[in-house]
Amino acid sequence: MWLYFDFESDSWELIALLGFIENSIRAAHDEEQAALARFVNANPELLQESRWVGFIARHEPERIRRTFEEFRRLLLYGFIGTVCSIVETRLVELCKAVARLDKLQEPAPPRRGVLEWAKEYMKDSLSLQVPSGQAWEAIMGLKNIRNAIVHEDGRMTRVLDQYAKRHQEHLELGEADRLNIRPAYGEYIVKKIVAFFEELRSLNEGSFEKVPVRPA
Numbered sequence: 001m002w003l004y005f006d007f008e009s010d011s012w013e014l015i016a017l018l019g020f021i022e023n024s025i026r027a028a029h030d031e032e033q034a035a036l037a038r039f040v041n042a043n044p045e046l047l048q049e050s051r052w053v054g055f056i057a058r059h060e061p062e063r064i065r066r067t068f069e070e071f072r073r074l075l076l077y078g079f080i081g082t083v084c085s086i087v088e089t090r091l092v093e094l095c096k097a098v099a100r101l102d103k104l105q106e107p108a109p110p111r112r113g114v115l116e117w118a119k120e121y122m123k124d125s126l127s128l129q130v131p132s133g134q135a136w137e138a139i140m141g142l143k144n145i146r147n148a149i150v151h152e153d154g155r156m157t158r159v160l161d162q163y164a165k166r167h168q169e170h171l172e173l174g175e176a177d178r179l180n181i182r183p184a185y186g187e188y189i190v191k192k193i194v195a196f197f198e199e200l201r202s203l204n205e206g207s208f209e210k211v212p213v214r215p216a
Helices: 007-042 044-048 050-101 114-124 134-152 158-166 183-203
Strands: 171-173 179-181
Touching: 007 044, 007 050, 007 183, 050 114, 050 134, 050 179, 050 183, 114 134, 134 158, 134 179, 134 183, 158 171, 179 183
Parallel strands: none
Antiparallel strands: 171 179
16 A cells, blocks of 8 residues: 555645635735726826826836736745655655665655655665656756755756756746746646656555555
């Protein structure tokens, strides 16, 4: 049975969080536009002055758009950090659980490079088969995005630029050379992570039969 690493349950919560983020942004954006309309309706004399007409017609809609694009960017940056942290945590949990079953000393993961460490530990110390295809590539892409967010304020790095060019439907270069993450990327990466663990389970079914249920 495969109960200790229950990323599918995590994935439902993450997809729900994505929906909440997008709905919150849209609701706040619509309310801001409605507030502008109420202000104009309450002050019709402003429309008689050319300087106010230009301000209301051009400046304010653009300000609202930029504000909420930035809001979305920051929320999605936080989402990426959360997903990457969950993946790292669940992989470490799995390594420790299998190590205990094999009566090995509990591993001590490094502070950096946890994903790469977990993959090598599963292969070299636990003799597990670890997927290395598109799903793992997507997880490495996630890590590179998280690192750029944390260490470079979302600015493009050479490695990230190469990855973004292969995933233009999900990632794009925004203002100040910062990465813009399209909402669709969130669902994409969650599905890739689920696929990775499903393949990991399939490749090592016998090794996980006695892995206990992950504590709540």
